[in-house]
Amino acid sequence: MPYDAMSDCSDETLLAAYAAGDPAAARALTMRLGPRAFGHAMRMLNDRAEAEDIVQEALLRLWRAAPGWREGEAKVSTWVYRVVSNLCIDRIRRRRGGHVDIDAVAEPPDPSPSAEQGLQDTARGQALQAALDTLPDRQKQAVVLRHLEGLSNPEIAGIMDIGVRAVESLSARGRKALQGLLAPRRAELGYDDD
Amino acid sequence: MTDKRKAEEGAMAPWFEAARADAPAPSGDWLARMERLALDEMPSPRPDPAAEAAPAARRGLGARLGTSLRDVLGAVGGWPAMAGLVAACATGVWFGAVPPSGVSDWLSVSAADSVMTLEPTSGFDDVMLGL
Numbered sequence: 313m314p315y316d317a318m319s320d321c322s323d324e325t326l327l328a329a330y331a332a333g334d335p336a337a338a339r340a341l342t343m344r345l346g347p348r349a350f351g352h353a354m355r356m357l358n359d360r361a362e363a364e365d366i367v368q369e370a371l372l373r374l375w376r377a378a379p380g381w382r383e384g385e386a387k388v389s390t391w392v393y394r395v396v397s398n399l400c401i402d403r404i405r406r407r408r409g410g411h412v413d414i415d416a417v418a419e420p421p422d423p424s425p426s427a428e429q430g431l432q433d434t435a436r437g438q439a440l441q442a443a444l445d446t447l448p449d450r451q452k453q454a455v456v457l458r459h460l461e462g463l464s465n466p467e468i469a470g471i472m473d474i475g476v477r478a479v480e481s482l483s484a485r486g487r488k489a490l491q492g493l494l495a496p497r498r499a500e501l502g503y504d505d506d
Numbered sequence: 507m508t509d510k511r512k513a514e515e516g517a518m519a520p521w522f523e524a525a526r527a528d529a530p531a532p533s534g535d536w537l538a539r540m541e542r543l544a545l546d547e548m549p550s551p552r553p554d555p556a557a558e559a560a561p562a563a564r565r566g567l568g569a570r571l572g573t574s575l576r577d578v579l580g581a582v583g584g585w586p587a588m589a590g591l592v593a594a595c596a597t598g599v600w601f602g603a604v605p606p607s608g609v610s611d612w613l614s615v616s617a618a619d620s621v622m623t624l625e626p627t628s629g630f631d632d633v634m635l636g637l
């Protein structure tokens with residue numbers, strides 16, 4: 313299948329072509345899924361080298377799963393997001409040096425002095441990223457998938473393996489926490505002038 | 507962006523918009539490595555059905571002879587039928603070279619004497635005379 317003709321193909325069709333040994337499908341899927349998965353990993357980890365490692369691992373798993381992929385079983389993009397998300401959360405927990413029971417955390421912690429200092433020095437996007445980094449993992453994951461990756465709540469529920477209501481609750485709590493963290497920076501970052 | 511999501515974002519909308527506009531992008535070098543990884547892990551191509559159905563004219567002489575032999579075998583009933591044909595041919599050749607005694611007597615001159623000759627044209631003349 314020529315590369316130009318692949319823009320209209322679904323991820324699932326491309327993965328089937330990949331499993332049949334079509335190099336153009338390999339290139340098309342890499343260009344389609346790689347940047348999105350990388351963007352998500354970067355939002356979650358805020359570390360380019362770690363994001364690259366994790367997405368490489370996720371894509372490797374996808375290529376190896378391709379021959380046994382059954383059409384209609386799962387959306388390829390959802391599957392990739394789920395693997396990347398889980399790998400990112402594992403990495404974040406290792407950074408913290410142990411398991412954190414995120415579901416037991418009802419509200420996000422207060423921003424640390426270093427986070428507040430970081431907010432003062434960053435631009436708008438970076439300010440949001442710094443605030444995101446202070447959220448509990450699951451809230452951060454829900455907010456990133458919903459508001460930065462633009463996924464629907466049912467898709468996010470599939471990725472996070474929870475119900476749609478739980479997704480809505482996590483993202484609502486995340487937004488509320490972000491609003492509290494970023495409110496003092498509005499004037500500084502020019503939002504009051506908009 | 508859907509209206510529902512916009513409504514959810516509320517006062518946070520400008521922050522999310524700024525972050526979406528500043529999405530982290532991977533380097534070209536890393537993407538090239540991911541492409542190489544995908545190709546390295548890709549299963550071998552399956553045989554092309556179109557190539558399997560290629561016309562015999564595009565194949566070599568050996569392949570075409572093989573195809574012809576298969577066709578002939580198919581027409582006569584396969585290898586068992588071909589074995590019967592070969593045995594019959596060999597028997598015929600053997601009888602020609604070393605005929606059995608009974609057959610030789612039957613083909614002798616005395617036997618040939620009893621052979622009646624038929625001549626259709628003479629019969630035609632008789633009919634014409636009768637007219």
